[in-house]
Amino acid sequence: MSEEDILNPPRGMRDIVGVEAELHEYLADVFRETARRHGFKPIITPTVEYFKLFEMKSGEEIKRSMYVFQDKAGRTLALRPEVTASVVRAYLKEMRALPKPVRLYYVAQCFRYEEPQKARYREFWQGGLEVIGDPDINADASVAFAASSFLEAVGVKHYYVVGNVSTYRVLMDKMGVPGETQDLILHLIDKDRVGDALKVLGGVVTGGHVELFNKLLNSGLDEAPGILREFRLLGEGEQTTLEAELARTREFIDLLNQMGFHAVYEPRLVRGLAYYSGLIFEYKTSEGLTVSIGGGGRYDGLTRVYGGEYEYSTGLALGLDRIALLLSPEKAVPRRSLIVVSILEGVPLKAGYELVKRITSGGLAVIPYRARTVSKALGFANKQGADAVVILGRRELESGVVTVKDMHTGMQSTIEAGDTDALIKLLEKHGGRG
Incomplete structure (x- = not known):
C-alpha cells in the first residue's frame, strides 16, 4: 500500500x-x-x-x-x-x-x-x-x-x-x-x-x-x-x-x-x-x-x-x-461566540488560564493564544474568525485589568479582570449575543 x-x-x-x-x-x-x-x-x-x-x-x-x-x-x-x-x-x-x-x-x-x-x-x-x-x-x-x-x-x-x-x-x-x-x-x-x-x-x-x-x-x-x-x-x-x-x-x-x-x-x-x-x-x-x-x-x-x-x-x-x-x-448550526485570550510575552500561563476559566464559565468558546505582540494576537484571531480578543499583557496584569477588542467593529475597551460577570456580558455583546 x-x-x-x-x-x-x-x-x-x-x-x-x-x-x-x-x-x-x-x-x-x-x-x-x-x-x-x-x-x-x-x-x-x-x-x-x-x-x-x-x-x-x-x-x-x-x-x-x-x-x-x-x-x-x-x-x-x-x-x-x-x-x-x-x-x-x-x-x-x-x-x-x-x-x-x-x-x-x-x-x-x-x-x-x-x-x-x-x-x-x-x-x-x-x-x-x-x-x-x-x-x-x-x-x-x-x-x-x-x-x-x-x-x-x-x-x-x-x-x-x-x-x-x-x-x-x-x-x-x-x-x-x-x-x-x-x-x-x-x-x-x-x-x-x-x-x-x-x-x-x-x-x-x-x-x-x-x-x-x-x-x-x-x-x-x-x-x-x-x-x-x-x-x-x-x-x-x-x-x-x-x-x-x-x-x-x-x-x-x-x-x-x-x-x-x-x-x-x-x-x-x-x-x-x-x-x-x-x-x-x-x-x-x-x-x-x-x-x-x-x-x-x-x-x-x-x-x-x-x-x-x-x-x-x-x-x-x-x-x-x-x-x-x-x-x-x-445556516443550520447555531453560531457560538468565539473569543481569543491573548497571553502576551512575560505573562505567566497560570494567569492566562485563570482568565480562560472565568470566560468559559459563561458558555463562550475560548482559544488561549500565546503571542509576542498584540498585532500577532490580532492576526491570529482574525484568521480564526474570532468575535473578540481579550488581551492580557504585563501592563494589564499589573493593573488588574484586561483589554477587550471587538474584531467586527474595531472598538476597544478596558475592564477589570476580576469582574467576571461584566467581562462575560461585554464579550457576549461583541459576539452578537447581547
Whole structure:
C-alpha cells in the first residue's frame, strides 16, 4: 500500500471535518435533546456484536452486506448494520424487569458493505427511538411524533409513507411459502422489483394466488379487505386480525395528518428488515433526496426470536448523514461566540488560564493564544474568525485589568479582570449575543 493510499479512508468511509463535522455534532445533540424531552432514555450498545444476532432476523439484504470477521478465538463477529437487534438483546439481558413500556434512544454508527453512492455510505450514523412493551398505537405515534419534532427543529420538511407488512406475511404463511422465500419476496418488493417478486412467488403457489397478491400490492386501504377475502385462505379470526391491522394503519395515517404531518399509504412499502411485523413507515423529503431519510415500524415478537417472552415493540431510525445532506452547515448550526485570550510575552500561563476559566464559565468558546505582540494576537484571531480578543499583557496584569477588542467593529475597551460577570456580558455583546 502506497503512502497516498494510507492517507485515504477505505472506500465508502469518509473523514468528516470542519463545518460538516460541526453539523453532524449539532444533529446528534439536537436528536438526543429531543429524545430526552419526549421521555426516552439513552442506551449504548457495542459496535461489534456476534454475527448470529443479526443472522437470525435482520433479513437477506442486511446479512449479505455485513462486515463479518473472526476474532483471535475463532468467534464470528460483525460490525453492527443496524441497532434495533442490539437494543432488543440488551433489553433481554439487562432491562426486562423494568416497568413497561421501556423507552430508549441512541445515536450510533452502523456499517454495511454496499456500493457507495450519494446518501449511501459504508459507515453511517443513525438516531433511533425504541419502545418495548406497548401494544397501543400510541407507542407508534409517540416515536413518530418525537422524530418529526427533531426534523422540524433542524429545519427538514418531510412527509410519511405508510404501509403494513403483516398482510403479506400472513398470506404467504397460509400459502405455505417458506420463511426464507418470504424474506426474498419482500426484499424484491422493497427494491421495486415487483415482477421478480411475483415470479418467485409463482414458483411455490398457484397462479390465481399470484394474481391476487399482485392486486393487493396495487390496492388502497379501502380495497384491501375485499381482496383479502378473495384469497379464501384465511379463517375468520385471521381475516379479522388483518382487517384490524389495516384499520390500525388508517388510524396512524389519520393521526399523523391531524397532527399536521402529511402521510400517505403505500401498499408496496415493506422495508428491508425481516423483523418488521405490522405497521411500517418511512420519512421522505422533496428537498433533493429520492431515498428515505429514516423509517421504522412494529417488530412485535422479536424478543421471542432471542429467547425472551413475546413483547410488543415499535421503533424507528433516522439517517443523520442523509439529513446532513439536506442542510447548509453555515445556516443550520447555531453560531457560538468565539473569543481569543491573548497571553502576551512575560505573562505567566497560570494567569492566562485563570482568565480562560472565568470566560468559559459563561458558555463562550475560548482559544488561549500565546503571542509576542498584540498585532500577532490580532492576526491570529482574525484568521480564526474570532468575535473578540481579550488581551492580557504585563501592563494589564499589573493593573488588574484586561483589554477587550471587538474584531467586527474595531472598538476597544478596558475592564477589570476580576469582574467576571461584566467581562462575560461585554464579550457576549461583541459576539452578537447581547
